[in-house]
Amino acid sequence: MTRPVPDEELMMLVRGGAGDMLGVLFDRYQVPLFSFYSKLTGDRAASEDLVQEVFVRILKYRRSYRPGTAFRPWIYKIARNAHADQARRRRTEVEFKPEMAPSILENDRAAASQQEALLHRALLELPEAKREVLLLSRFQGLPYGEIAELTGCPPGAVKVRVHRALEELRDVFLRLGGGRATNGRVAGVNHGL
């Protein structure tokens, strides 16, 4: 099978004026970016606006993309800036409102969904900076080096932040009634070892 064309090569073509190549990058990144924004803000409509804004900015600033630059940290940097600008425009911190969270289902069959909904709620109750670092590392799977580049913190500091944010998430999750996060998944803890 032919190898997928690397993001960086596509972006170099976009930089050179091939706007249609941005369509491939859109296909690759629209869901991760939307998921990131959606979990960060709890607002689907605003998240779609932000994804659109990211791609408008890529076209607008495409000449600033330098050969050899890793694409993923670059696009996430644009994504963070777009979100920061939007937050400044709104002049309000996104505050958790119960209606933002997915509804909690009552029956046993939906127990997993209920835990998932509680996790979303707990995430939205964290301060935004902590929510962001957790989402980038755990949900988006970005390496600490990339997060360090994005946030301007040393990788060691990013690791500490991730751990502290996770501890805080656990406390909120339990307070909201999330119960045992383990949920009988003791065997699962050996993953990655």
Next chain:
Amino acid sequence: MDCDRMAKLLPDYWQGALRGHDAEFVAAHLQVCTACHELVALGERLAELPPEQPSPALRERFHAMLDAYEEGRGEASHFLPGVSGGWPWGRNWMWTRPSVAIGAAAVLLLAVGFMAGRYLSDGQAAHAQQEMAGMQSELTNMRQLMVLSMLQQDSASQRIQGVNWSRRQPKADPMILGALLHTLRYDSSVDVRLAALDALSRYGNQTQVRQGLTEALESQQSPLVQVELIDLLVAWRDGSALDQLHRIERDKNVDPAVRERARRAIDQLS
């Protein structure tokens, strides 16, 4: 004490970067410490949250923006024949920021003047054209690679996307046409075969395509695709397909609706 050590190790554990004694320590500690175990489980649950899907409207908005950009780029290049590398401030920018459209237009005119001065008054138009030709060729290769790569994906929707990408080729490319004809004959999905046929329908003037379609008619099993193929050959007034149409018309194993279509096609082409 052990939990403090865990706090230092867990970030690397998450990313699968622990080895040796550290990895063994974490595994052993998780067996005995509920608090750390709970933290790890929560972290894993976070990683497993399903991605959220945006609405289809997002894709439409994106493509509207891209079309506006491409259109703006095309218009800008009229000012400077031979330089079609695109402008940083295409119509998309004005489209998203209507209040500054006039300013943007002024910037665009200045930019055009600047570029024209840079390329033309220095007598470097030929060099610029050569550069652009190089980029165009690179772009053509990349489009070709994208299409060929997507047509080989496992997922039918990705293969259809590959077919759709082939439509962006400004002119017929024998390698892409060959890949589309192969898809038309051998793809396992009827939808993908139909998409390939639709993409090929623009190339009625290509011998390779006409011949390929007649061959595809011979091996095609799906009545839906057979009917579409016959209709297209009739639309092209392609008499070379008559032998094949006669065979279909006589073949009792072929779907009756297809045989009827073949019979009508024979009348029209004879």
